[in-house]
Structure formats: structure tokens, C-alpha cells
Amino acid sequence: MPCDRSDRRGRSRLLRRGDIKAGADGGPFVQDPADPDHFAGRLFETIQACRKPTIARVNGVAMGAGAGIICACDLAVMADHARIGTPEVKVGLFPMTIVPPMMRVLPRRRLMEMFITGVPLTAEEALQFNLVNYVTDAAGLDDKVAELVAQIAAQSPSAIRLGKYACHAMEDMTYPQQMRFAETLLPRVAQTEDAREGFDAFIAKRKPEWTGR
Template sequence: MSDKNVLLEISDGVAKITIDNAEKRNPLNVPTVGELIEAFETAQNDDNVLVIVLTGAGDRAFCAGGDLKAGKDGGPFTGDISQPGHFVIRLFTLMETCNKPIIGRINGHAMGGGAGLVCACDIAVMSNTARIATPEVKIGLFPMMIMPQMMRVIPRRRLLEMYITGEPWSAEQALEYGIVNYVTEPDALDAKVAELTDLITARSPSAVRLGKYSYHAMQDMTIEQQFRFAETMLPRIATTEDAREGFSAFLEKRAPEWTGR
């Protein structure tokens, strides 16, 4: 039996990253986050990977959030104050700067840090039996580490309600509030994720990569800065091999053969 907390499987352009501790509801602690960082770095650096899927083992939990039992020996609520950069923040920074699309396969409950992981993904598909919540206030804490990612996804009043009450939301509410893209029956979850990965792997890798890079670069700029950045990026994308191939394929009425360059 493997002592790994995170599994990485790569096949047909898709890297599937699984938090593999279903017995404890896939919690986050120092070893697990370290393995997640390693898995994302591997997927990011593999030219054959076009899309990343993040999920949890089992069907009860996507991620239960911070490992409360780990405490000072590895939980996310403590850290070495002499060192800059909390390990959870390193993971979210890596996901934020990853230039490959990340799909969250939300197979079960997403609590605390798990809710943050949902929001850190670019696209999310959720089982209709799953719930999402930030219950930290119930134990005298507040969801600091995940706030930057969640503020970018969830409307202000909804997010504050979630944080201050700590009450869970259904998958249907998560869809209504824009936290996830799709909600499915549990047995249809994989089919919907596969539909999305098939669409993405059929698209230009360089266009997706540069497009995601541009989106994240522009999101905190003023509108004037966004205009200037867009002016420089469009000619760059238009001169890639993929763009030339895309134009040729369109004119010749054939399917493009992408190189990713």
C-alpha cells in the first residue's frame, strides 16, 4: 500500500491529481500540500499535459480542509513565523500561475481549505450530493488563507455570509452563486469532466496557455493597463505556429494539427 497522500495519473493529455486519503476525508496538512505542489509542478512542466483535473478519493469528500488532528505538527493553521510564505499559500500561488487549465472534479463535500481549492480551479463540476462550506468560525478561526482565491469567484455578500455563518451550501446553491460551472448526478460526474477535457485537449495548447496567462495578468490591472496589455498579447498569439496552423486549417476546411508552439 502506498504511503502517498496524493496520486498523479497522466494519460491522453490529462493529468489527474487525486487527494488520496478518503478515510480521513482528504484533509490538507504539510505532507499532503507538499505532494500537491509536487504533482502540480510535474503536470505544469510536462509538455504532453494539456489539462489538469483535481479531485478527492472516494465519494464522501473532495477535501475536508485543514487537518485539525495534525495540529502544530503539520496542520495549516500554524507555521514557522520566521519563514515567509505559508505552505498553503505556495500551493494556491502555484495554481494561480499554472498556465494549464485546472478542472475541479468535486466528488464530495468541500470544506474550509477544500472550498478554497474549488475556487482556485478554473472550471468546477460538482456532484449534486456534495456540499461546500467554510466552517472555521465554529472553532474560533477564520478562512484567511483561502480568502484571496474565493474573493475572485464569489460575490461579496454571499462570501461574507458563507464566512460569518459557517453554514454549508448545496451543490445547487454553489451553481447559482457561480462557484461551480456544472452540477451532475454522482454517476455522471466523470462523463461531464471527460466532456470538458476532450474539448480542451482538442483546442490550441498555445492559445489556451497564453490566454490563461493573459487573463490572470490582467485581472488586477486598471482597464487602461488591460487595454495596453491586450494590445501587446494579441500580435504575440497571432504569430504562434498554432495560430498559423489554425488559419490554414480554417481556409482549407480541415481539422488543425496543433504543435502547441
């Protein structure tokens, strides 16, 4: 699923729907009980299905779904004044829909502490626990994101696309299954135009010209 502007607008609308508001019954959610497809699940599935690298730019307070989005992205850069937390327990809730992406990033004990205390992480703590890749001051946030984008853009689009696909597919496999999958996928990667161009450029000691095919 491509990550175009319409996707970003849709995710923005989904995030606004995640605000805690009282429904007609006084509860915190408004949802059709006959519809098992929750909007938050679609949000995280959209991020995971994106074939391009995703970078979370954190420049404020990222609570609840915001914390989950950060973990769902491939990379994350955070301003030193920002905070990341899961405060749902403070209003009698538990952040069910963000558990899957956060479990894939944070150690279990740290994750459980966030969930059951509701205490947010500082930027320094988020970096220490590998929740984000980099922490900068607010003035340098966009420069760091731009630096990462430039580094990614210089690489083979097809290698990144197939690599993301492989990493996501292997997450829930056993180790032997992961090895068999990798062995099967490697020849496919090597047969791409980008792989041939990359090898030719390496031999010729020149900069490769990627086609993304």
C-alpha cells in the first residue's frame, strides 16, 4: 500500500478519532459493536504495509496512539523536550491496539512499566531503551530527519522494498523458518536490475544509478 498524501490525510483523521470523548453511554469510545474492524488496527496495518521507509518525527507529547505510531515506523527522531507515554491506565483503560507495535520495539519489562504506571518517557529514556534512533534539540530535528531521508534516498529502492517485506514477514517466524525464507528470497533480490547495477557500479568504482526495479 503506497504512502501517499491521501494516506497521510486519512491517518490524520484516524488519529483525531482516537481522542478520548464520552459516547452516548458515557463510555470513552464511539464504535459500532457489530463492526470488528477498529480504526486503530487499520492505522497500524497501513503503516506496516507501506513499502517505503517510514520515519517518526517526534516534536512534542506523543501519548497513546502517538507512542504506538512511533514504534510502528521504521525509524524515529525525537526532540529533546518531547515525551512519549501510554497514560490510558489513568482513566481506567489499557492501550490494547498499540501493544503489538510497541512489543516489537521495547523490552517487556520497560513496556509493562509504561503500560501499568502511565509514566511517560523522556527523550533521553526513549533513546536509552531504543524506542528512537536519535535525539536532537528542537532546532536540529528537521535537519536530522532530512539527513536520514538523504541517506535512504541514496540507496537502492528495490533492495529497501524487498528488505522491508522480508523483515516484516520474518518477525513471527521461528529461527529455522526465517533462515529458509531468507534463502528463498535472496536469489530474487539478486535478480533485480538494482542488484546488477549495484554490482556493476562497485566493479567500475562509480556511483550506481538506481531504477527501483
